Amino acid sequence: MVNTLRHDDANAAEFRDGLVETLLEKKMITSPLVERAFRTVPRHLFVAEGTPLDVTYSVDNSVAIKRGPDGVIISSTSAAYIQARMIEQAELAEGMSVLEIGSGGYNAALLAEVVGPEGRVVSVDIDPEVTDRARELLDATGYGNRVTVVQADAENPLPGLDEPFDAILVTVGAWDLAPAWLEHLSANGRIVVPLRMNGITRAIAFRRQGDHLVSTSAEVAGFVPMQGAGAYDERVFLLPDRNGHHVKLRFEGEVPQDMSLLDGVLATERTEVWSGVTIKHGVSFADLHLWFAAFLPGFCKLAVDEGTDMAAERKGWFPFGVVRGGSFAYLAVRPVPEGGGVEFGARAYGVHGEDAAAAMVEQIQAWDRQGRDREPVFAYWPEGSRRPEFGNSTAVLVKTHGLATISWSPTADAADDQGALHNPER
Template identity: 50%
Template sequence: MSEDRKDDAADTRRAAELRGRLVDELVAAGHITSAEVETAFRTVPRHMFAPEASLEEAYAQDIVVVKRNEHGTPISTVSAPEIQAFMLEQAAIGSDMRVLEIGSGGFNAALISELVGPTGQVTTVDIDPDVTDRAARFLQAAGYSRVNVVLADAEAGVPEFAPYDRILVTVGAWDIPPAWREQLAPGGRIVVPLRIRGLTRSLALDRDGDHLVAQSAMICGFVKMQGDGAHHERLLLLRGEEIALRFDDGFPENPHLLDGVLRTERIEVWTGVTAGRGESFATLQLWLATTLAGFCLLAASGDEADGILVAPGNRWFNLAMVDGDSFAYLALRPVGPDGMSEFGVHAFGPHAKQIAETMADQIRTWDRDQRHGPGPQFAVWPIDTSDDLLNASPDGKPENVLITDKRHSRITISWPAAG
């Protein structure tokens, strides 16, 4: 046997070993919960879709960057295995189904192909010819030549192979275009990482009359949609390019009011609300996005941010709000042993005290009324739906409802009544 063939055999054995270890980890962590998804992950050779990575990198719990733009920002990746796993679980793909994947790469389409079986149909679409060429080559080499690989802007879906029992979006979307709903078969489901006020959740959306209702929501992150579905955040620079506020929507009408705001005294308010090490507070993000006018995200880099935005030794988070000439953001400080920390608010500006108290009150309200509850309900409505219908509560009880208008649709985040 030649040395090359020996090396190939050793790599095949090593890949199988690493793949098995990865799947064991995904099952143990609860990212894979069904036998069907587990079998697909144990079957598809992930490394064949990431040849630029080592075997160890291909089977790590991380993304593999496929392509970057001129600024070095990733614009195409092989997603992290845990994200692919829980989105496939959200999709609940069965045999014989017709599935559209928006955002290609090859590996996820191969997994879907295993799930639908030989009598199902898989179509994967991407706007970038480099990505589709690569996906087609790798799918062919890995034995999944039946997958339809389409070069197109997915804003219009892929009508050629519609209708679809499942539409699985693997790029960050800001909106749900009409074509996706129109090409969804009766009883179908859209799984999409939807960005709302800068926060992204993977939603499993089922049709309910004239709108879509989420059956589950998972925190995630993806490269952003390109083409007609692209939506760009706006930045409000506070100090050069090192400290800025990011607005997905609702950019201030008079941003100049914050000129020089970082030269004012920083006000701190602590809430008495604590969290343990590793404890998730994803619903706090959504609660603040729902209840705070002027909600945005704080972005900071560089050494000059230290000591300005946070006191030495304190860690800060990027949830923020603006009110006229002042802004505030979420902070965290250690309190006692075992990694326990307390939520607080830092604020700058002439009305720093008031805005800090406003945010602190909502943190306490979340802790009292929503922290241990079921979380919010997401829904996607036609763009011409009236506010009265969007604010209606199914059980007649009052709710906190965030209504966000997109280009094609209106998104609601509805919270259950306290208690």
Template identity: 55%
Template structure:
């Protein structure tokens, strides 16, 4: 039995925190968060503190290896994405990646005159969402169905907004076909293994970002899925270190054979970060500008896992591997590199050089993004924009000069 008074109190407390942190900006989104019973869309054993935590995501389904396949997103990113979408009463909205809760929020914002279509590739996820929406009184306002988002939603649309709640490596052409010319696309876009939620609006023949937010999402399934190139390196302890390349993996990764055997060296960038200050944009900078960039993971007991204050961002240079580390500095921490292999110093230098470049040119500015579908004129791309090729188009980032 749910304590309705406690639930109402938890909703109001969550709204107050989201307001204070600048994630809820509008009265419409605030009302949605006050009205929708968040706990009713969670597994029955979910604790109240977890259901109503500011940045807690709750996994709904895992695969046989324990990887999350479906989850309820953290409250802060749900609020941000609703604000990004600039929803209004009467709109027709497509949600890609279902669960029920976010669709209920959307239904509250667009009102009885609006229409919400929520799709997922997994019938089990859709069935669960349908049950929760029915139990909370939203089933008449949200149409849920099984579909592979890569192919759109036949017989639906056009949509005033499309909100994607799974990590997408690219923008499916059909999304733009089904989006109204003035519509908003809000999508967690994966860029070389680093994700940003980006709100896009059409600007002539391309999409231009209007807002961005840091968040992570479960990966898209179906025909829009993208598999990383995975390299496994044996550690002398018997464990394994894994390198995951989104794209642009070095051609001769065989040079890394035995790279972990000779021990590590460390070098430092002379760039520090204060305690409590986010450096998420450094990861994004690496994804765009650090050649040989990859995500790194390590089994417990390996030399990597035993090292202090390491982060899962690495680069490969020839027969060298280096990953990002931190050490204490006055009031915070200094960035550095821990390196292995014959070319380890080259890899460490490359990583530290990009830390320094981010510090000079990107640290105190906010980048903007643009997306040009294939077949569009690329000549208007600004000279200071970096370019990343996707399957269906070209993504660019422009990092304004730091003042």
């Protein structure tokens, strides 16, 4: 349904310009074409009616479009910062053609502004309610004749789109790259996709290199998961505590054998192991999470009910864990003296909790030695591509239609490594 809310134009424009200035200051927008698009398209006319302007035009707020029966968001207008970064990652120019997978209207309007009147934008979504809404909003805001909206499962080739696209932007969390996407991508095109890698997502810009794809940039991001044939569900295990509350262990990769060994684990005494690795306040360590997903067998993400002991200490831990037999550990931090930041470590439950914590700490130390302050290189190897032997600094994630690799090698990309280290997801 069209958003009929009409804020005062000058007021909305003021908020919009403020958003753009912040995106420019933080270098999330770096090109004049993207700046112009964000200054032009009225984001407030694409979000849910009644959404306050300060929420609509904030840098890092996504806004729900549709929720499932359980209340979980299944479609949203993404946060402005990641929309800006993904459009910049695609390296678009006027006159280019763009395929957007995952519709909503606003991002497609931005793309139409960037590629201009001579460009081509096609936006696809599996949900007819979402595509109907997108068409209506694009028509209402003057972009209906510049964006073609298609209702289809983009996991399959899209009929009638014979000309390849210069860029493809996937705006939903994807566990794999569908072969159909690569069929629609031109030889020199870029595909930007929020790729889920063992529970950790990066919005990665890929270009072709021979028979495979290599990353040109990557951004930390979170997206609603893909629906349809490309969906991939987590497996969730509940650990009850003595009061009937639960700790949830969420696995996207391989699940350790015999999870029943964890029965009653929360009743055991908690143990701790510390790494000696520190970080200053305000410095991102998102690549440590990616390192865990790549190299830590038994890696999982955690969620906890209010009322559990873990919830009470929430400020000192992060939702990343590891299972070892009948024990599990999770990432934790503690202050270092004189306000110099925090030290990484692991807290654990179970008879062999110290071993589980030590396994996590070992990877914290490995990241500190080999991955910290190095930009990882991502590659994707479709089925049928010629795959080399991968080196010890490369993690290999097995997907449905190919392999994804993550390399922290300082001197070679993923295609040049020797040796092998595999961490299959299936």
